[in-house]
Amino acid sequence: MTADRLGADGLRATMEWFRDALALHRDVINQLNVYPVPDGDTGTNMALTLETVVTEVSAAGEGMNEVCHAISHGSLMGARGNSGVILSQILRGLAETVATAGHVDPPVLAGALKQASAAADEAVSTPVEGTILTVVRDVATAAADAVDQGVDGLIQMVEGCQQAGRASLDRTPELLPQLARANVVDAGGAGFLLFLDALATAMDGRPLPDPPPVDPTAGVGAAVAGADDPHGVDDDADGTRYEVMFFLEAEDDRIGQFRSAWEDLGDSIVVVGGDGLWNCHIHSNDIGGSIEAGIGVGRPFDIRVTDLFEQVEHVESLMESATAAEIGGTVTTVEGDPVRTAVVAVSVGAGVRRIFESLGVRAVIAGGQTMNPSTEHFVQAVEQLDASEIVLLPNNKNIVPVAERVDECTDATVRVVPSRGIAEGLAALMAYDPSASADENLSAMAEAAADVVTGEITQAVRDTESELGPIAAGQWLGLGRSGLRVVSQSTAQAATGLLAELIDDSHELVTVISGADATAADVEEVAAWLAEHHPDIEMEVHEGGQPLYPFYFGVE
Known part of the structure; x- marks a missing residue:
């Protein structure tokens, strides 16, 4: 029987079917990945986000307000990775509209999808077409058109x-060059369309669609260029070097003045918010002027500056297996004297954890390259510590947006150093002062993390083409901040080749963190190469024990 109007039970069922659909299609979405490294994670992150949503929805009361609140709160706390954060914004936008209406019918669904699209756009600093953002917007437009044309019923x-969503998804390669080169569609958009499938199943009982077969030799895919990097990569960047982001406390009537000041300083300007709190983003060559414009109208805080020249086509999306998901988020705390500001770090590998603990980290969350902790895992870690001020080290690009949501979920003052790897996290800790405030530590630690040159070695899991030529499964890859730098037949050759790309005459120290797959001979070969080619550079070696990545490098 088809329902022309859904109540609380129908919306609850939709979330359950959406969870099941994402679990069913998870591996298909995960295999859409720009580089052939073991790190595809869009499907897993979306599926894990829905697991938390359904857990809360199942425990919610019978009314629509209770169900919608559970969707909003569950998606906030369960969001994993960029794709999970964006999906949570979509669900929160939907829930806000539906809660007000008290039911779902065609006009309400059209309004909810419009609000979901707006919320998704606000979730990213520099939206780009050809991603999940495009697909959600096109679906919302189709819904509005259907209402205007007097659609017969909800189904x-x-x-x-x-x-309309399938047509939009098929067009994503035309809008995003990375997808066209890979001959694939956007992963996050594909995941979102499963929501519509779940909605149809909840209404008339039709089966969920089976996942399509995936050709493991198809090569690259969409997770990095799509849902887990909805800002995209601009191949025709105009030369502005820095991305400046901060929150701004300012009276709403002064934001027009602030926008005008920024328009003279750069582009890619996004200022969203209201009621005295604004999230601000700009691309500019004038860091100081960009921040001073905020000071002129209010109080900027949680300031983040990124060198865009180092981030072009940077690849760091991650894969989460079911096993990893089960252990990801485990929190280990360390006893110590009371401190004003404590540090929580994300890491994987017993050796890496011990290094962090020796440098003053009070809580370590298991996670990283093979597992993304959720917002709730961070909150649990923060609330286990006595300190009233906390600095988070996510140590992975894909975990940064999850960490940035923690401050709104706890009474502690929480700041995030946007560390994108273990080496950056270690460098940041060199500037950590437990007696200073979280804001003071944020400034010093973020600067230290940005100064280190990082690299890592991993193994290709499939054949593909790359900017360096063909890659065969089993070859070793050297990745820097700018993406793929080296392809080699052995771990040690990839490591020394990458170091040759990273090191210059200004450097004095190379920190080597060996993983579970690095042999003693590999480490010795790296040390011998460094002694021969850069005898004046000091080398520190630590046994990290991390999986999948035999070497992490930090060059200072």
């Missing part, structure tokens, strides 16, 4: 949205 409207 007919959903079917029209499905058709």
Whole structure:
């Protein structure tokens, strides 16, 4: 029987079917990945986010307000990775509209999808077309058009949205060059369309669609260029070097003045918020002027500056297996004297954890290259510590946006150093002062993390083409901040080749963190190469024990 209007039970069922659909399609979405490294994670992150949503929805009361609140809170606390954060914004936008209406019918669904699209756009600093953002917007437009044209019923409207969504997804390679080169569609957009499938199943009981077969030799895919990097990569960047982001406490009527000041300083300007709190983003060559514009109208805080020249086509999306997901998020705390500001770090590998603990980290969350902790895992770690001020070291690009949501979920003052790897996290700790405030530590630690040159070695899991030529499964890859730098037949050759790319005459120290797959002979070969080619550079070796990545490098 088809329902023309859904209540709380129907919305609850939709979330359950959406969870099941994402679990069913998880591996297909995970295999959409730009480089052939073991790190595809969009499907897993979306599926894990829905697991938390369904857990909360199942425990919620019978009313629509209770169900919608559970969707909003569950998606906030369960969001994993960039794709999970964006999905949580979509669900929160949907829930806000539906809660107000008290039911779902064609006009309400159209309004909810419009709000979801707006919330998704606000979730990223520099939205780009050809990602999940495009797909959600096109579906919302189709829903609005259906209402305007007097659609017969809710199921007919959903079917029209499905058709529009598939057409939008098919167009994503035309809008995003990375997808066209890979001959694939956007991973996050594919995941979102499963929501519409779940909605149809909840209404008339039709089966969920089976996942399509995936050709493991197809090579590259969409997770990095798509859902887990919805800002995209601009191949025609205009030369502005820095991305400046901060929150701004300012009266709403002064934001126009602030926007005008920024328009003279750069581009890619995004200022969203209201009620005295604004999230601000700009690309500019004038860091000081960008921040001073905020000071002129209010109080900027949680300031983040990124060198865009080092981030072009940077690849760091991650894969989460079911086993990793089960152990990811485990929190280990360390006893110590009371401190004003404590540090929580994310890491994987017993050796890496011990290094962090020796440098003053009070809580370590298991996670990283093979597992993304959720917002709730961070909150649990923060609330286990006595300190009223906390600095988070996510140590992975894909975990940074999850960490940035923690401050709103706890009474502690929480700041995030946007560390994108273990080497950056270690460098940041060199500037850590437990007696200073979280804001003071944020400034010093973020600067230290940005100054280190990082690299890592991993193994290709499939054949593909790359900017360096063909890559065969089993070859070793050297990755720097700018992406793929080296392809080699052995771990040690890839390591020395990458170091040759990273080191210059200004450097004095190379920190080597060996992983579970690095042999003693590999480490000795790296040490011998460094002694021969850079005899004046000091080398520190630590046994990290991390999986998948035999070497992490930090060059200072």
